[in-house]
Amino acid sequence: xxxxxxxxxxxxxxxxxxxxxxxxxxxxxxxxxxxxxxxxxxxxxxxxxxxxxxxxxxxxxxxxxxxxxxxxxxxxxxxxxxxxxxxxxxxxxxxxxxxxxxxxxxxxxxxxxxxxxxxxxxxxxxxxxxxxxxxxxxxxxxxxxxxxxxxxxxxxxxxxxxxxxxxxxxxx
Numbered sequence: 001x002x003x004x005x006x007x008x009x010x011x012x013x014x015x016x017x018x019x020x021x022x023x024x025x026x027x028x029x030x031x032x033x034x035x036x037x038x039x040x041x042x043x044x045x046x047x048x049x050x051x052x053x054x055x056x057x058x059x060x061x062x063x064x065x066x067x068x069x070x071x072x073x074x075x076x077x078x079x080x081x082x083x084x085x086x087x088x089x090x091x092x093x094x095x096x097x098x099x100x101x102x103x104x105x106x107x108x109x110x111x112x113x114x115x116x117x118x119x120x121x122x123x124x125x126x127x128x129x130x131x132x133x134x135x136x137x138x139x140x141x142x143x144x145x146x147x148x149x150x151x152x153x154x155x156x157x158x159x160x161x162x163x164x165x166x167x168x169x170x171x172x
Contacts, residue, residue: 038062045080045106052116052167053104066100074101076118081144082108088146095141096121107149115153118165126162 028036031047038061046067050057055070066075077100081092086109094103103119119127119142128138131151135143142148152159156166 036061041080041082041106041108042078045104046078048106048113048171049076049078049104049116049118052171053118053165065097068104070102075099076102076104078104078106080106080108082111083146085110091146092144093141094119094124094144096124096139105144113171114169115149116165116167116171117149117152120163123163127159127164130158130162 024040027040028034028043031043033043036043043061046057046061050068053068053070053076055068055076058067058069061067065077067078068076070076077097079092081090083090092105094105097103101121103121105117105119106113107115107117124142125139128135128142131142131148133142133148135141152164152166153168156164156168160166
């Protein structure tokens with residue numbers, strides 16, 4: 001990058017925004033949101049987990065703590081983890097949140113949903129043990145990596161027996 005101005009680059013960026021704008025508006029319409037400046041993956045993830053699990057979305061989409069309350073009263077925190085493809089550059093810390101029973105993680109690779117994992121926050125210790133984790137505070141957090149994703153994806157029945165909910169494409 002140089003220090004000189006670049007009007008052609010500015011025009012290219014504005015044209016790209018003109019292309020993105022109607023796609024974003026169509027996306028928000030599909031999410032049944034009249035307008036949002038929030039991260040589209042966050043909005044999508046909350047809506048997807050709601051569609052999969054039912055319940056009621058939180059009154060405020062930006063409140064702390066939980067994003068969804070299930071019919072049994074359990075609260076769900078929804079997060080996402082996005083990576084550019086099968087090579088991961090991002091990882092995630094799944095953690096206990098006071099008063100929240102479930103932690104949902106929507107996984108994206110190359111802008112496609114590859115899975116949805118729901119962790120019971122009171123069972124992080126046994127889940128960490130099953131994954132062979134070595135980090136501290138395993139009853140409070142899971143340092144989630146690509147290796148962990150593959151282990152859960154490839155042996156989802158074992159993790160569901162530990163209380164997890166696992167959705168793999170096609171999501172049903």
